[in-house]
Amino acid sequence: MEKLAQQTQVLANWYRESDKFSTLMNYQILRAGHIRTAENFHVRRQSVVGHELIFCLKGSGFVRLEHHLYEVKEGCLVWLPVRWPHEHFPHKDEPWEILWIRIDSEKLSNIMKILDVPQNPVFQFDNPEKVTEIYHHIFSLMKSHTLVTDAHCDELCARLIFTLLENRSTEVTKSPVITHRGLGRLIYQIHSHYSDDWDIDIFMQYCQVSKSQLFRLFQMTFNQSPLRWLKKYRLSQARRLLVETQESIGRISGQVGYNDPLHFSRDFHREVGLSPSDFRRREQRMD
DNA sequence: TAGTGTCCCCTGACCCATGT
DNA sequence: ACATGGGTCAGGGGACACTA
Secondary structure (H helix, E strand, O other): OOOOOOOOEEEEEEEOOOOOOHHHOOOEEEEEEEEEOOOOOOEEEOOOOOEEEEEEEEOEEEEEEOOEEEEEEOOOEEEEEOOOOEEEEEOOOOEOEEEEEEEEOOOHHHHHHHOOOOOOOEEOOOOHHHHHHHHHHHHHHHOOOOHHHHHHHHHHHHHHHHHHHHHHHHHHOOOOOOOOHHHHHHHHHHHHOOOOOOOHHHHHHHHOOOHHHHHHHHHHHHOOOHHHHHHHHHHHHHHHHHHHOOOOHHHHHHHOOOOOHHHHHHHHHHHHOOOHHHHHHHHHHHO
16 A cells, blocks of 8 residues: 655644642643654653653554663553653654643652653553543643633543553552462561572472472462562662662662672663662652 | 472573673 | 673473372
């Protein structure tokens, strides 16, 4: 089929100044719009205020954040913390049509961290129509600017954030149900003493099972092997310590159970995509 | 038949040395 | 602080056996 040369069509575009109404709300919508892109459409920015939530209505596109490139397919939403250097552009073969809003709120940085957006900014939905509906509802309200419409937009932003939290709750906040008594005992011990020297033999002793049974238990409960689970837990504690304290990387690596800071740095980089010091700098920049 | 244990082999994590 | 390469060995998982 012959491909027609297309131009980007801006189907809707709104801009809001911060004023006495908007500062009353939890979420301030700064910009919003609906764009049908051509293949040459490309946005590249160093830093702007707020967070952009881009929903891919049709086609597909890409976003780049912190040197990582993510594909965004039809029915997916990407959360872009636009204070960081970023870019987005459509797939050449099927340029995307997007609905987007740029919102700001002092709460968003924390919500973003809880949702693990820096590592995983793309959201997929079982029911994307629910998200589209929220965008269109916001757009219809953006046409007028009153205290009532602003309050309504605030409610819709909260609903959108709720949808994202709900969407990711299975990955982020759901604790696996631990039915095995020995495994429960082991997990409790690790949470209390995660910096101790743990190995498979000690795991087996706590659980009172053989090695293969231990692996099966971890696979069933956490969908990963015992030491991989331990490593992820230690690195999550390291992230917390890097943000909450000013301890050196070497000291933190020891506190979370690594004998070798180099080994810690390498694992951290693999898991987070940044070195521990870069991660700390970035988190401090966000506050 | 489901649950569990044993054996065995390959992979990759870890440690160390070295360099930037 | 971080990267890289090489040697070592524990982890991981498949195949099969055992047992209640």
